[in-house]
Amino acid sequence: MTTIGERQQAAYVAAQAADARLQVELQTEQMTLNLGPQHPATHGTLRIVARLDGEQVVQADVVCGYMHRGYEKLAEVRNYPQITTLVNRIDWLSSFANEVPFILAAEQLMEIEAPPRAQYIRTILFELSRIANITLFIGEMGVQLGALTPVFYAFRDREHVLNLIEGATGGRFHPNYDRIGGLKDDLPKGWIDETRSVMKRIRDYCDELETLLMGNEIFDRRTRGIGVIPADIGLSYGLSGANIRASGVDWDLRRDERSPLAWKDCDWKVWTHPDGDCFARYWVRLQEVREATKIVDQLLDGLPAGPIQAKVPRIIKVPAGEAWVHTENPLGEMGYYIVSQGGLGPFRCKIRSASFNNTSIVPWLLRGVYVPDIITILASLYFILGDIDR
Amino acid sequence: MLAIDVTTYGWTTALKTGIVLAVIPAAAIVLGYTFLLKMMSHMQSRLGPMEAGPHGALQLIADGVKFIQKEDIIPDEADRRIFALAPLVVILSTFLLYIVLPAGPHLIVQDLDVGVFFALAVSSLSVIGVLMAGWSSANKYSLLGALRAAGQLIAYELPLVLAVVGVVVQAGTMSMQGIVAAQAHGEIFGFGAIGNPFILTQFVGFVLFLAASQAELTQTPFDMPVAESELVAGYMTEYSGFRFLFFFMAEFGTAFALAAIAATLFLGGWYVPGVTGNAADVLGPLVLGAKIMAVSFLIFWIRFTYPRFREDQLQTFAWKYLIPISLVNIVVTGVLKVVL
Numbered sequence: 001m002t003t004i005g006e007r008q009q010a011a012y013v014a015a016q017a018a019d020a021r022l023q024v025e026l027q028t029e030q031m032t033l034n035l036g037p038q039h040p041a042t043h044g045t046l047r048i049v050a051r052l053d054g055e056q057v058v059q060a061d062v063v064c065g066y067m068h069r070g071y072e073k074l075a076e077v078r079n080y081p082q083i084t085t086l087v088n089r090i091d092w093l094s095s096f097a098n099e100v101p102f103i104l105a106a107e108q109l110m111e112i113e114a115p116p117r118a119q120y121i122r123t124i125l126f127e128l129s130r131i132a133n134i135t136l137f138i139g140e141m142g143v144q145l146g147a148l149t150p151v152f153y154a155f156r157d158r159e160h161v162l163n164l165i166e167g168a169t170g171g172r173f174h175p176n177y178d179r180i181g182g183l184k185d186d187l188p189k190g191w192i193d194e195t196r197s198v199m200k201r202i203r204d205y206c207d208e209l210e211t212l213l214m215g216n217e218i219f220d221r222r223t224r225g226i227g228v229i230p231a232d233i234g235l236s237y238g239l240s241g242a243n244i245r246a247s248g249v250d251w252d253l254r255r256d257e258r259s260p261l262a263w264k265d266c267d268w269k270v271w272t273h274p275d276g277d278c279f280a281r282y283w284v285r286l287q288e289v290r291e292a293t294k295i296v297d298q299l300l301d302g303l304p305a306g307p308i309q310a311k312v313p314r315i316i317k318v319p320a321g322e323a324w325v326h327t328e329n330p331l332g333e334m335g336y337y338i339v340s341q342g343g344l345g346p347f348r349c350k351i352r353s354a355s356f357n358n359t360s361i362v363p364w365l366l367r368g369v370y371v372p373d374i375i376t377i378l379a380s381l382y383f384i385l386g387d388i389d390r
Numbered sequence: 391m392l393a394i395d396v397t398t399y400g401w402t403t404a405l406k407t408g409i410v411l412a413v414i415p416a417a418a419i420v421l422g423y424t425f426l427l428k429m430m431s432h433m434q435s436r437l438g439p440m441e442a443g444p445h446g447a448l449q450l451i452a453d454g455v456k457f458i459q460k461e462d463i464i465p466d467e468a469d470r471r472i473f474a475l476a477p478l479v480v481i482l483s484t485f486l487l488y489i490v491l492p493a494g495p496h497l498i499v500q501d502l503d504v505g506v507f508f509a510l511a512v513s514s515l516s517v518i519g520v521l522m523a524g525w526s527s528a529n530k531y532s533l534l535g536a537l538r539a540a541g542q543l544i545a546y547e548l549p550l551v552l553a554v555v556g557v558v559v560q561a562g563t564m565s566m567q568g569i570v571a572a573q574a575h576g577e578i579f580g581f582g583a584i585g586n587p588f589i590l591t592q593f594v595g596f597v598l599f600l601a602a603s604q605a606e607l608t609q610t611p612f613d614m615p616v617a618e619s620e621l622v623a624g625y626m627t628e629y630s631g632f633r634f635l636f637f638f639m640a641e642f643g644t645a646f647a648l649a650a651i652a653a654t655l656f657l658g659g660w661y662v663p664g665v666t667g668n669a670a671d672v673l674g675p676l677v678l679g680a681k682i683m684a685v686s687f688l689i690f691w692i693r694f695t696y697p698r699f700r701e702d703q704l705q706t707f708a709w710k711y712l713i714p715i716s717l718v719n720i721v722v723t724g725v726l727k728v729v730l
Binding site (some may be wrong): 008031033039118137142145146147148149152155212213216218219221222230370372373 | 434435436450523530534610611613614621622694695696697698699700701702704
């Protein structure tokens with residue numbers, strides 16, 4: 001052992017002190033970045049409180065409820081036909097799909113079933129609203145990543161789908177078309193041919209976006225391996241829809257649940273992707289739009305003739321009981337749990353909306369990612385604010 | 391060249407300043423209208439502004455008037471003097487860029503011997519203004535945007551300069567007029583009728599220059615400093631009214647200037663084969679303008695089509711790809727220059 005001279009000792013101590021000082025100085029201060037409630041990337045009023053170290057997220061919390069409209073409570077003071085108007089506004093991009101499970105639940109309690117033609121038209125409109133919803137996502141994802149053009153293509157072609165919905169129901173955004181025991185009206189003249197041409201158009205749009213965005217090197221780099229959700233984690237957070245299918249879970253209520261709607265009569269495929277990253281979620285949704293157009297085409301071919309309304313009493317009273325009906329909505333699993341005590345309206349109506357559960361994984365998912373990836377991940381989870389806050 | 395004639399110095403300088411000050415907004419309006427408003431709209435299957443003037447040609451003038459009318463808002467927490475100064479610094483860098491742009495044999499404010507070098511040097515001045523804006527705004531988005539801009543401009547200044555070195559080596563001069571002349575008198579395998587635009591020999595340099603100037607202009611795919619979906623508007627978030635207008639003019643003015651530099655360095659500049667003297671002073675600006683529009687078209691086409699990189703991917707792209715490629719380009723150019 002060598003003995004350390006006094007000078008050396010002093011130098012050593014000084015160096016240690018300098019190191020310590022440097023440590024203190026280099027300890028970067030964490031910054032709290034408040035994304036939202038007003039921020040271009042949150043599609044509305046979602047707030048994300050992110051603690052950042054540089055550009056890296058240390059911890060992120062989701063604050064929702066800025067748009068809570070109390071539909072569950074409102075449903076208790078409305079009668080059944082009035083409630084479809086309310087639930088239209090939950091996921092406003094695919095309004096018709098919100099009505100269907102509620103009506104199905106009421107029909108289940110009343111033990112009536114709509115005639116086959118009504119079920120077919122319901123399914124067609126359900127899939128049209130899926131297309132109207134997800135085509136927008138496919139373009140919107142580009143905007144979130146900085147490519148401005150795709151979203152305009154989305155709006156261009158989505159317009160035709162909205163025209164179809166308007167033609168059939170009279171409402172572009174909030175159709176309010178589903179009735180207990182059937183539908184409000186039959187399809188207008190010429191609607192079927194037009195729908196076929198629009199479906200072709202949507203398939204072209206999907207091809208266009210596939211080459212424009214998915215073929216892009218930068219898009220690939222920004223989405224592959226970003227925001228990976230393992231299947232078990234996703235399931236434990238209650239994810240549903242394309243978000244969980246992108247993690248490789250082959251689960252689609254249209255196929256897996258007994259439903260009076262007409263999906264069982266068509267030949268279509270549930271797409272899954274093993275990766276679970278942002279790219280997989282985008283890819284699965286793109287395939288879903290294609291499958292939806294196929295479903296619509298097949299249903300149009302097999303559309304049965306007949307009435308569109310079953311016999312129901314003029315004043316609808318639902319017998320006492322409980323019913324839970326869930327369907328595969330564009331954003332994921334959406335369900336209504338209705339408790340009836342025999343009155344004109346439900347005693348209690350619990351709404352299970354997909355986006356609320358889908359966003360619950362955000363704090364887990366955002367740890368350690370960079371600020372730009374926050375946006376990519378949020379966009380790829382694809383939520384509608386109305387669907388979170390109800 | 392720099393011998394100053396004391397009697398005329400005052401009014402010639404005033405005249406030149408006036409011309410440059412008039413050219414910047416004109417350039418911004420031309421580029422903004424043609425590409426931002428019209429080309430982008432048509433690419434996105436919509437019409438864009440149609441009301442103000444024929445096909446909305448006066449829209450940007452109307453917007454300018456609107457910006458001037460707006461209230462000048464300075465945030466309470468902001469560092470007021472620096473906040474006010476930042477847009478001026480940014481537009482100053484644009485202003486200085488125009489000094490060395492030749493539009494004809496006599497149409498140049500000052501033909502400096504170090505022309506290209508001067509242009510690239512002053513173009514990076516803007517980052518100081520951007521940092522000032524981001525820091526003084528007292529806004530987290532602004533700060534993040536400004537720091538991103540600083541990191542990005544430092545990373546991309548290098549390939550920008552290195553891409554130009556190839557041209558300088560080949561031309562043997564840094565003077566802009568000298569580079570135009572070198573291209574005009576060049577020959578393609580003994581065929582000298584149209585000169586030898588350097589895009590033929592320096593194609594790699596041209597691509598590098600375009601990529602780097604895209605980053606320099608903070609345009610997609612390199613627009614992280616102003617990434618709308620993340621940082622609202624980056625360092626410009628707190629600016630409104632005519633201060634915002636300054637940023638806007640600087641952005642498009644710089645785009646115009648960088649396109650002009652690219653047109654001069656790689657596409658032959660104002661030179662028209664067989665035209666000399668005063669006729670070249672008339673035809674030159676038109677030819678240069680056409681070339682600028684062609685280069686701008688490329689820049690904006692990419693801007694409207696591509697998604698943006700992430701910050702770390704951007705740095706990787708600059709340091710691992712652009713800079714090595716440009717270094718190889720310089721070596722190859724140097725060797726060929728000596729050998730041939």
